[in-house]
Amino acid sequence: MKQFFxxxxxxxxxxxxxxxxxxxxxxxxxxxxxxxxxxxxRVMEEALTGARLQFTDLSYIVxxxxxxxxxxxxxxxxxxxxxxAKGLHSLLPTAKTVVDIGGQDSKGIKLKNGKVAGFVxxxxxxxxxxxxxxVIAEALGVPLDALGELSLSAQKxxxxxxxxxxxxxxxxxxxxxxxxxxxxLIAGIHEAIATRIYAMVSKLKIEPDVAITGGGAKNIGLVxxxxxxxxxxxxxxxxxxxxxxxxxALVGKELADKAALSGQPLVRARQGLQEAKTYT
Numbered sequence: 001m002k003q004f005f006x007x008x009x010x011x012x013x014x015x016x017x018x019x020x021x022x023x024x025x026x027x028x029x030x031x032x033x034x035x036x037x038x039x040x041x042r043v044m045e046e047a048l049t050g051a052r053l054q055f056t057d058l059s060y061i062v063x064x065x066x067x068x069x070x071x072x073x074x075x076x077x078x079x080x081x082x083x084x085a086k087g088l089h090s091l092l093p094t095a096k097t098v099v100d101i102g103g104q105d106s107k108g109i110k111l112k113n114g115k116v117a118g119f120v121x122x123x124x125x126x127x128x129x130x131x132x133x134x135v136i137a138e139a140l141g142v143p144l145d146a147l148g149e150l151s152l153s154a155q156k157x158x159x160x161x162x163x164x165x166x167x168x169x170x171x172x173x174x175x176x177x178x179x180x181x182x183x184x185l186i187a188g189i190h191e192a193i194a195t196r197i198y199a200m201v202s203k204l205k206i207e208p209d210v211a212i213t214g215g216g217a218k219n220i221g222l223v224x225x226x227x228x229x230x231x232x233x234x235x236x237x238x239x240x241x242x243x244x245x246x247x248x249a250l251v252g253k254e255l256a257d258k259a260a261l262s263g264q265p266l267v268r269a270r271q272g273l274q275e276a277k278t279y280t
Contacts, residue, residue, distance in 0.1 A: 002021060002022075003021070003059040003253070003256065004019055004020065004021050004025065004051070004053060004057050004058050004059060005019070005020050005021075005058065005059055005060050005061070005062075005249040005250070005252040005253045005256070006018070006019045006020075006044065006047070006058050006060075006061045006062075006248075006249055006252070007020070007061075007062050007063075007064065007083065007087075007244070007245040007246060007247065007248025007249035007250070007251070007252065008040060008043070008044060008061065008062075008063050008064070008065075008068075008071055008074065008245060008248065009063075009064045009065040009068075009080070009083065009244035009245040009248060010032060010036055010039070010040060010063070010064075010065045010066060010067030010068060010070065010071065011032060011065045011066050011067075011080075011102055011103060011244075012032065012066045012102065012103045012104035012105070013031065013032055013102070013103030013104065013130060013131075013215070014029060014030070014031060014032055014103065014215065014241060015029075015030055015031070015032045015039055015040070015043055015065075015067075016028070016029050016043075016241055016242050016244065016245040017043045017044055017046075017047040017245055018047075018242055018245035018246045018248070018249050019047050019048070019050075019051045019053065019058070019249065020246065020249040020250065020253065024242075024246065025051045025053075026047045026048075026050035026051035026053075027047065027050075027239070027242055027245070028043045028046045028047045028050065029239075029241050029242065030043055032066075032067065036067040036070035036071075037070050037071070037072060040063075040067075040070065040071045040072075040073070041073070044061075044073070055073075059252070059253075059256055059266075060075050060076075060252035060253070060255060060256050060266065060268070061073060061074045061075050061076075061252060062074060062075065062076050062077070062078050062083070062248040062249065062251045062252040062255075063076070063077050063078070063248065064077070064078050064079065064080050064082075064083040064244050064245070064247070064248040065080050065083075065244060066080075066104075068080075075252070075267075075268045076251075076252070076255070078248060078251050080107075080244050081107065081109060081116055081119050082116060082247070082251065083243075083244045083245075083247035083248045083251060084098065084100055084107070084109060084213060084243050084244050084247055085098065085109055085111055085114070085115065085116045085247065086114075086246075086247035086248075086250050086251055086254075087242070087243040087244055087245070087246035087247025087248075087250065088109075088111070088211055088213060088237065088243050088247070089111060089114035090246065090247070090250055091237040091238070091243065091246070092209070092211050092235050092237055093114070094209045094235075095111060095209045095210065095211035095235055096110065096111050096112070096207040096208065096209060096210075097109070097110060097111070097201065097204065097206050097207055097208070097209075097210045097211070098110075098111060098210075098211050098212075098213060099197060099201055099210065099211070099212045099213070099216075099226065099234075100212075100213045100214045100243075101128070101129065101130060101197070101212065101213075101214040101215065101216025101217065101222075102129060102130060102214045102215065102216075103129060103130040103131055103215060104129055104130075104131055105121060105122055105129055106121070106122045106128045106129050106197055106200070106214075106216075107119060107120070107121045107122075108120045108121075108197075108200055108201035108203070108204050109204075110204040110205070110207075118204050119204070120200050120201065120203050120204060122196075122200055125164070125165075128193050128196045128197050128200070129216075130214070130215045130216060131165070132165050132168070132189075132193065133147060133189070133193075133216070133219065133222075135165055135168075135169050136168070136169060136172055136186070136189050139169045139172055139173050139176075140172065140176065140182055140185065140186070142182065142186070145218070147186050147189075147190075147219055147221060147222075148218070148219040148220035148221040148222065148223075149220065149221070150182065150183050150186050150221070151183060151186040151187040151190055151221030151224075151225075152220065152221055152224070153183050154181070154183040154184045154186065154187035155181070155183070155184060156184055156187070157184065157187035157188045157190070157191045157225075158175060158180055158184040158185050158187065158188035159188060160172070160185075160188045160189055160191070160192040168189070168192070172185050172189070186221065187221065187225075190219070190221045190222045190224075190225040191225050191228075191229075193216075193222060193225070194222065194225035194226045194228070194229040195229060197226065197229075198226070198229040198230060206230065208232045208233075209232075209233075209235050210226075210230050210232055210233075210234050210235065211234065211235040211236070211237065212226060212234050212235070212236055212240065213236075213237060213240045213241075213243040213244075214240055214241065214243075215240070215241060217236045217237075217240035218240060218241075223236060
């Protein structure tokens with residue numbers, strides 16, 4: 001009988017679901033709202049519809065991310081570090097150093113044989129995160145998803161001396177008023193973020209291949225700035241936002257496989273999906 005496993009990654013800004021069979025069967029990516037439990041139910045239903053599956057077809061469900069405790073129909077909660085490592089290794093098996101740039105934090109993960117060998121995290125300051133880029137985009141009047149391409153046309157990267165989000169925003173606005181081209185300012189912001197991330201990840205003793213995940217991986221200008229700072233090519237998975245959800249589903253499969261080999265029953269803690277729908 002064919003088995004299916006689901007991973008749901010509730011991040012601070014985006015929620016992702018991945019359903020895995022022999023490969024990725026279906027996925028959903030959407031913004032994280034204030035009501036995590038209702039959101040979790042909605043995105044799981046959407047993913048099941050896309051996969052043409054019923055909730056009872058899922059052998060195991062693993063929740064991860066910032067809001068993982070708010071998924072009442074999950075069988076298990078697993079940290080995002082573990083799930084990102086598992087998902088990234090399945091997609092880019094040569095990667096040894098992983099940079100994850102999320103909405104509210106950034107992380108560095110060191111992999112050895114696909115396992116977590118160490119990690120560092122910036123979760124106390126917005127600099128080096130998606131939120132930092134959002135603030136700068138708003139200050140410049142530029143759509144967030146246009147930052148990357150615009151920065152590639154810069155004649156030079158303007159030096160941004162402040163890495164604090166508030167002061168960096170003021171500095172960018174001031175330089176813009178003084179006639180500094182928008183493209184140069186964006187390139188300067190990307191360089192400032194890359195420098196900060198490099199300093200953080202260097203604590204892990206960086207080894208290639210280096211890979212980047214999270215929303216930051218969709219910004220080509222930031223990827224290029226990281227490549228310049230790391231001194232090597234940076235790998236990007238096909239959909240960098242799904243790495244944690246894919247890893248969560250794979251953790252579920254691994255747990256099911258171990259239970260089958262040991263002859264022990266697979267322990268589940270989930271509520272039914274309809275029961276979870278009304279859970280507040």
